Amino acid sequence: MMAAVLALAAALPLAQLPPGKTFMVLQPHHDDHTTDYGMGGLIAKLTEAGWQGWYVRSSNDEKDGSSGYPHNDMINLRESEAATAVLGIKGVYSLGWRNDYMDAAPLEELRAQLILLIRKHKPDLVLGHDPWAHYDRNPDHRKVARASAEAVWMAGLENVHPEHFAVGLKPHRVSYMFLKARVDYGRGHHANCAVELSESQVQKKEKAYSTHRNVYAHPGMARSVRAQLEKQGLTIPELDGKTDQEAAVIIEEWYMNWISRKRGTENGVKYAEVYWFWNEFDHVPGLKGYLEANVVKK
Numbered sequence: 001m002m003a004a005v006l007a008l009a010a011a012l013p014l015a016q017l018p019p020g021k022t023f024m025v026l027q028p029h030h031d032d033h034t035t036d037y038g039m040g041g042l043i044a045k046l047t048e049a050g051w052q053g054w055y056v057r058s059s060n061d062e063k064d065g066s067s068g069y070p071h072n073d074m075i076n077l078r079e080s081e082a083a084t085a086v087l088g089i090k091g092v093y094s095l096g097w098r099n100d101y102m103d104a105a106p107l108e109e110l111r112a113q114l115i116l117l118i119r120k121h122k123p124d125l126v127l128g129h130d131p132w133a134h135y136d137r138n139p140d141h142r143k144v145a146r147a148s149a150e151a152v153w154m155a156g157l158e159n160v161h162p163e164h165f166a167v168g169l170k171p172h173r174v175s176y177m178f179l180k181a182r183v184d185y186g187r188g189h190h191a192n193c194a195v196e197l198s199e200s201q202v203q204k205k206e207k208a209y210s211t212h213r214n215v216y217a218h219p220g221m222a223r224s225v226r227a228q229l230e231k232q233g234l235t236i237p238e239l240d241g242k243t244d245q246e247a248a249v250i251i252e253e254w255y256m257n258w259i260s261r262k263r264g265t266e267n268g269v270k271y272a273e274v275y276w277f278w279n280e281f282d283h284v285p286g287l288k289g290y291l292e293a294n295v296v297k298k
């Protein structure tokens with residue numbers, strides 16, 4: 001009973017999609033659109049609701065995979081394009097900064113690129129890593145999270161990168177952000193909302209994740225799982241007769257389904273992802289309260 005009460009108390013409010021029609025996902029890596037800590041389901045939910053979205057992969061992902069630096073870059077870009085297409089994303093930008101060496105990249109350069117892309121696509125909503133999360137050991141995650149949070153605000157200022165205006169761009173203010181963070185090490189992440197997902201959104205998330213064969217649904221993963229089980233005289237009947245590639249896809253899709261169900265159960269629905277949702281008026285609570293109390297439709 002006490003456990004049930006505690007579980008209920010921990011449930012987060014369910015977030016509604018904010019008003020808008022365009023979003024951008026600003027990330028360091030090819031695969032950050034769909035992970036155990038979020039995004040794929042929310043991206044599918046947005047595109048199913050008619051939003052248009054673009055994905056930014058800031059690094060070249062040269063170290064992710066076993067094919068050598070240049071090949072990893074190309075394979076991971078192709079897989080990123082295929083995986084984000086499953087989620088309904090319109091296109092992928094690849095900025096090519098060196099994977100895991102982004103600390104050395106000038107923050108202002110990266111931020112300028114993100115400001116340029118924000119001014120080009122004019123997103124109402126940005127998705128990305130939470131720069132205020134406790135700790136993420138991945139240097140690219142920290143770097144791009146910080147650059148994104150700065151770009152979201154500075155893209156709206158007319159004195160920032162005025163050279164962009166010479167090609168017809170204008171300042172653009174982003175109104176909303178959904179931020180995620182790793183929960184598998186450090187002190188985890190404090191989310192302020194849950195996003196409910198449908199069956200079809202979870203299926204797209206499973207497919208997007210398993211499309212990354214170079215790093216996730218790789219035959220070698222299933223081969224090593226099977227070898228471990230074999231040593232202990234165990235087997236998984238569902239995988240009998242399946243190739244290592246097929247088995248790897250089944251395992252990875254199960255994983256995305258499991259984490260979506262787990263977040264759903266924690267928050268009183270079947271499937272969910274959790275986020276820190278940010279509204280442009282959050283830092284001025286007096287003004288936000290005034291608007292909430294007084295604004296009406298014309």
Ligand SMILES: [Zn+2]
Pocket residue numbers: 028029031032138141
């Ligand atoms: Zn990443």
